[in-house]
Amino acid sequence: MKIEENILNEGPVTQETISYWLSIMGKNKNLGGHSIFIGQVRDDVKGLKKVIAIEYSAYPEMAKKEAGNIKQEILKEFPDVKDLHILHSTGRVMAGEVSLMVLVSAGHRHQAIDACAKTVELIKGKLPVWKKEIFEDNSHEWVHENPA
């Protein structure tokens, strides 16, 4: 498994991209479980305005490095994990589109599931990514917190 790799994806993560990663992950016959998380932009209403998109920016060099750190932390805690892929959008992602994909493959289900859940939390806490919500009237608001 490559530790440092570019995890940033320009624009939304498409169904084709997700299907591609799913199709290659199953090649290894000693894997027992894959756990996948897909994060999608919600059309939340803030005050009176509806969110139509989120615009993501990232610090690419550090994102690559932090993604590597996240992988190493996961592999250390979950030695049964054989593969871990992360894709995070940059730029504009419309409501209903996918902005994050985490895919974890392991020999057995518990480590696949727990490692995927932990990876999502580490991404939220450690990846140098910022987002602003874009509203119907084209105004925007920076998201400062990480609500669950």
Place this chain on the structure above:
Amino acid sequence: MKIEENILNEGPVTQETISYWLSIMGKNKNLGGHSIFIGQVRDDVKGLKKVIAIEYSAYPEMAKKEAGNIKQEILKEFPDVKDLHILHSTGRVMAGEVSLMVLVSAGHRHQAIDACAKTVELIKGKLPVWKKEIFEDNSHEWVHENPA
């Protein structure tokens, strides 16, 4: 969401089937996260013999009913869950092929992730499904336990 539905899938769950479910789950713009578990047959070695496949049998009427019970239990514990799909193979599934897919969509990530993990455990514990491991020499052994 339909509560009682047939979750049994004759033979392996194919990549096409998984991609199909992924493509329809994202239609709802008020969803924030999807958590997916994919269980795959491992080519374990038991003693000196390699597992080449698992053959599943199920009690269909009860499987349908128990799947409905599982869904209701999940929706009660995780009210943010908007959609839950289960597919479980019957018949022969070769090593490297998929025998279980669980897909949970929710408004926010934590409930999607926790509900998916719990659904997998409920399936292991409550679904009337049995399996035997088929070895290279065509002998077989019934699996009596549920190792993690």
Place this chain on the structure above:
Amino acid sequence: MEIRVLFFGVLAEVTHTMFKHYRDIASYSDLMFRIRDEFPEIIHYNYRIAVNSEMVNEDPELKNFDEVVFMPPFAGG
């Protein structure tokens, strides 16, 4: 009464059948007696019983045409 009996998993192998039809059954314990008489090997296995796809414990009341199901421990996934 007439009772339909299903065997799943390893029990289908042990009994060499997935399905049996019993006539003139007086009660659940009468049925169990006849099954154990016909398939004495099954006492070596763990199983639970369902009637019409509903799990039962004790000594259920059977009706004509009920389906009695022998289920070894589940092993899905």
Place this chain on the structure above:
Amino acid sequence: MEIRVLFFGVLAEVTHTMFKHYRDIASYSDLMFRIRDEFPEIIHYNYRIAVNSEMVNEDPELKNFDEVVFMPPFAGG
């Protein structure tokens, strides 16, 4: 020394730039002084500093051509 400065997230909006080049910088505190002087609004925001994509706390030693990065709290996902 020459220092490259990057602003991310809301700070790029507040400073109206993502990138600044500073010359004749004596030290980290000299750099910070000049940035706060040029963009007084940034004191209203929370941020952390990275140097060459490594998070720093205190008062790091800067070298010529280092990259100093202003990062508001992360909000990925």
